[in-house]
């Protein structure tokens with residue numbers, strides 16, 4: 001018989017969190033979703049509210065929280081450059097105080113805890129693809145540093161709890177991910193381009209568009225997260241989670257214009273501060289440890305994502 005687990009998802013009303021909650025419920029778990037709705041939306045979990053195994057708690061994890069659960073996924077943090085730079089001090093608090101509170105909970109409950117880390121720990125990488133053993137190239141005090149250094153320090157905090165208290169930590173470094181439930185105004189490249197294309201507005205390519213990113217469809221990413229959580233206690237990561245297919249931002253713009261049948265034209269705009277020039281995960285570890293590989297190409301993923309944005313315009 002399936003043992004119904006009680007699982008806490010912080011940031012559960014966000015883009016990734018809402019998909020994770022839905023998946024955990026489908027697998028017959030009880031889900032406690034905690035969110036302060038800073039960069040997320042109650043709408044993302046509206047469809048789950050009628051499920052008796054789902055509980056939505058409005059709370060900011062920079063403040064302590066006492067619950068009884070079997071597993072914790074710590075996803076709470078503004079994650080798009082626009083949102084995390086809006087209130088950088090709060091971003092640092094979410095990374096550090098949030099992690100500290102959740103690690104304290106994991107320590108008391110002796111439960112596994114997944115940490116949503118990020119490809120941003122590599123900064124503007126000098127090597128490609130990025131392996132977990134690469135220490136990164138991060139500006140420690142630039143505009144992105146509240147997030148980059150916050151997430152780096154959070155990794156340090158997780159490893160300190162692991163060394164001191166033998167907590168079962170699972171650190172996933174999440175690369176660019178997209179899909180339904182992305183905030184239409186969070187400034188991400190895929191949401192921006194699709195929203196612009198659907199409204200026949202100019203497609204805002206920052207810089208010359210030669211910078212690269214590698215985009216993972218959300219369902220693939222959630223599968224990877226769950227596989228990681230289900231590993232033995234001694235598997236800590238960090239493990240890169242993402243799709244290694246790399247595209248220039250200009251290529252992405254052209255694809256989205258074609259896929260939406262839009263009459264939009266590309267408009268070149270200034271490049272944001274410290275914008276990484278390239279990003280592509282080496283996913284050998286995820287493949288060998290988790291037996292995971294992304295299954296959804298960018299072409300197919302975009303076709304699944306565009307109708308969502310069409311529905312909310």
Ligand code: UDP
Pocket residue numbers: 080081176187188189190192193204205206207211213249271272275276
């Ligand atoms: N970008 C762009 N136009 C936009 C939004 C983003 O050209 O309207 C670029 C951005 O400069 C970066 C890439 O797309 O090089 C990915 O940006 P995003 O904010 O999605 O995520 P990041 O990987 O930078 O955190």
